Amino acid sequence: MKPAYLRPLVYFLFWLLVGVLIKALFLGYHYSKTDGLTYIEIVKVFLYGLRMDASFAAYLCAFPFICFLLEGLLKNLRLSSLVNGYTFLLIPVVAALVTADLEMYNAWGYRLDATPLQYLNTPREMVASVSAAPVFLLTLVFLFLILFLGFVYQRIFRPVLEKKVNTTFTMGGKIVAFCFLVILIIPMRGGLQHIPINQSDVYFSNKLYANHAAVNLPWNVLYSLNRRNYAPKNPYKYMAMAQAQKYVDSLYTSPELPANGSNSILKSTRPNILFIILESNTAKLVGCLGGEPGVTPHLDQLARDGIIFTNIYAGGDRSEKGLVALLSGYPVQTTTSIIKLPRKTEHLPHLNQILKSQGYQTSYYYGGELAFANIKSYLLNAGYDRLISKFDFPANTYNSKWGVHDHVLLNRWLADLKTEKQPFFSTLFTLSSHEPYDVPIPAKFAGTDEATKFKNSMYYTDQSIGNFILAAKKQAWWKNTLIIMAADHGHRFPGDDPNFKPSKFRIPFLLTGGALKQAYPPVNTIGSQTDIVPTVLHQLHLPTEPFKWGKDLLNPAVKPFAFYVFNDGFGFVTPSGTITFDNISKQVISSDPAVPKQQLNYGKAYMELSFEDYLNK
Structure with missing residues (x-):
């Protein structure tokens, strides 16, 4: 030629x-x-x-x-x-x-x-x-x-x-x-x-x-x-919808405990509630969860004073996904997130909405910009009375690339709560343990590699929370306050976990505060972020029907499982172990030896049904 x-x-x-x-x-x-x-x-x-x-x-x-x-x-x-x-x-x-x-x-x-x-x-x-x-x-x-x-x-x-x-x-x-x-x-x-x-x-x-x-x-x-964002149909059709529904329904069939049942851990059904969301907090660095000792001494003490849930998994690996799972009890999507579409988040249930209907004053605190990842629209749809962000702080307190450091944010929170009308529900989202991990205290752990910087940032956030709790115990509202603490997602460090590994998704979740009747032994039931809202609402004797994707972790009869997603794949955790699946190759990535074959079907059914629900929102 x-x-x-x-x-x-x-x-x-x-x-x-x-x-x-x-x-x-x-x-x-x-x-x-x-x-x-x-x-x-x-x-x-x-x-x-x-x-x-x-x-x-x-x-x-x-x-x-x-x-x-x-x-x-x-x-x-x-x-x-x-x-x-x-x-x-x-x-x-x-x-x-x-x-x-x-x-x-x-x-x-x-x-x-x-x-x-x-x-x-x-x-x-x-x-x-x-x-x-x-x-x-x-x-x-x-x-x-x-x-x-x-x-x-x-x-x-x-x-x-x-x-x-x-x-x-x-x-x-x-x-x-x-x-x-x-x-x-x-x-x-x-x-x-x-x-x-x-x-x-x-x-x-x-x-x-x-x-x-x-x-x-x-x-x-x-x-x-x-x-992106515009999937015209469900790409996760693994079985007939009726069969998927049957699998998922069986996961949530457990007898309800009476409203005044033996699992009640609160002194009051209308306590003040503080929800602390911990940025990138991983169980691998939490001592009371079997992680590296000495990184989170204050969280470890709070677990001893309250009740720690030892087998909780994040629904996904991004902050905006974790927020929806934590506050709306809603499953995480794989390659997208419902938070990016306000027309869909308008139809989500929200813990804030339930508590506002019960007369709670509500607020949300974050040291960065709420516009990040479309979070602000989600919070506005949830109806918070007041939103506090970096723009509510003097410019000279912007000592982090994200906004204000955690101790600055927590000090402002403490000051505002002194004049807050009770009962109040207030959410605070930390940020100092996000990349680039620049913290305003001397390094606790020697090293300049990224994993060590992350560990030091977790230590700093833990210290800031410990100081906040110490001061909060002196406040008049402490005796009637429940504190919820959970991470938005886990982290690849330490260990540089691959994206699908369950240890990357295992996170802390604990309840503490003066509203608890006493300290309680650890709860070992396997659960997810989507279970937190139903667990709390059961303690308040409030309806949980809108949060159909969650279960009460304090109900001993619930079926222990957790579902999480990574980029176009999912993991399904039960007492038998974890199986992970890649939706692109349609292949199992990993499976623990004792995992039964049927467990994969449960994961597929959950993936199919939850994404169908997302499409229909």
């Missing part, structure tokens, strides 16, 4: 090469994880990923192929400079996506998709959340990608594309250019199969990292952008 006919193919090969180089860079950057793959598996990463690389290349070729066709149809038209400008514009965009993905994969455990876009309206918080990343190294990688890809295109591919040959304008040249444009549809779809390519087509291993490495990153971002 003459050189002019090959111009579209040459351009396609450039972007195909880019896809392969991106894959090699990902494997090299995560060399510690790549070391766990065999040479055959590494080769398969490239082979299985080639279809998606071709799809990525085809999408980027659409505009240049149209230019090539127009040049063939109009003899005096030269569009080479337009194609070159288009290419040099795309190279830094692709480089930026690839560079961001390298470090975000470490933090989140899945390839970059549309998820970070929900934070674009709060850019300072978004920057703060990744400020622990090796910025200098990533900047070098970004610049290297731009220079290297630009050099390869300029020196190798551009001369071929700009060759002046008369055959471009022959009838044969026109036909070939048109055929290339039409045939481009095939690699876009990933082949001639009925269903267009998706991530599952490049998954080949029972090792999740190998499957992730095979994914073409820019393609993944574009695919996610096209699908």
Whole structure:
């Protein structure tokens, strides 16, 4: 074939090469994880990923192929400079996506998709959340990608594309250019199969990292952008809806205890309630939960003075998802979150709404910006009387990249509660244990690595809460106050847990305060964040029907289980153990030895039914 006919193919090969180089860079950057793959598996990463690389290349070729066709149809038209400008514009965009993905994969455990876009309206918080990343190294990688890809295109591919040959304008040249444009549809779809390519087509291993490495990153971002928030139908149809309903219903069938039953732990049914949500707090660093000793001494003491629940799991791995599970008792979605859609959160039940109807004064305190991740709309829909954020503090107290540190926030909370009308319900969300873990006290634990910084931030938040409790015990309202403490989600540190591992999702949940009758032994029932609201409402003798996805953890007859989600996958925990499942490859990721086969069906049914409920909100 003459050189002019090959111009579209040459351009396609450039972007195909880019896809392969991106894959090699990902494997090299995560060399510690790549070391766990065999040479055959590494080769398969490239082979299985080639279809998606071709799809990525085809999408980027659409505009240049149209230019090539127009040049063939109009003899005096030269569009080479337009194609070159288009290419040099795309190279830094692709480089930026690839560079961001390298470090975000470490933090989140899945390839970059549309998820970070929900934070674009709060850019300072978004920057703060990744400020622990090796910025200098990533900047070098970004610049290297731009220079290297630009050099390869300029020196190798551009001369071929700009060759002046008369055959471009022959009838044969026109036909070939048109055929290339039409045939481009095939690699876009990933082949001639009925269903267009998706991530599952490049998954080949029972090792999740190998499957992730095979994914073409820019393609993944574009695919996610096209699908985010707007799923037209339930993608988790594993069984007939009636069968899924039967499985889920059986999880919640347990005899109700009488209103004045033996599980009553409160002196009063209308205590003041303080709900402290702990940012990124993991059971792995909580001594009373078997975690590393010495990191949370005040929380450990509160557990001894109150009641600690030892087997509680977060519903997801992001703050905005945890809020909905904690305050609305609502299951977490995988690749999206209901909090991003105010028209849906309007239909959620909320602990705040129940308590307001009982005459409680309500408030919500956060040291950062409430607009982050669309949280403010969720809280406004919940009807809080008063919202306090960083903008309610003097600028000289902004001593954290997120806003004000936890001790500043807790001091303001204590001062405001002195004049609060009783009974009151007030929620406070800590933030100092979020990346970049900058705390205003000397480091308790030596080390500058990210895991140690996180541990020091947890120690600081624990200290701040301990000081608050000490002062609160001196207040007149203390004797009639119930304090709820639970984490919004767990953390990959310590241990750098993979995204699906149950230890990443295990969190503290405890009840304490002067309203408790006494100290109680630990409750070992397996539960989730969605169980917290029903458990509290049962103690208040208030209806729990709106919170159908939760159970009373103080009812000894409930069935012990927890359901959590990660990026397009779920885990299901029972006394038999944990099974985790990847919804893309439709494969089990891990399963404890004693887990029965039927447990996977319960997880699938819960996934299917909860997402169907989300779609119908």
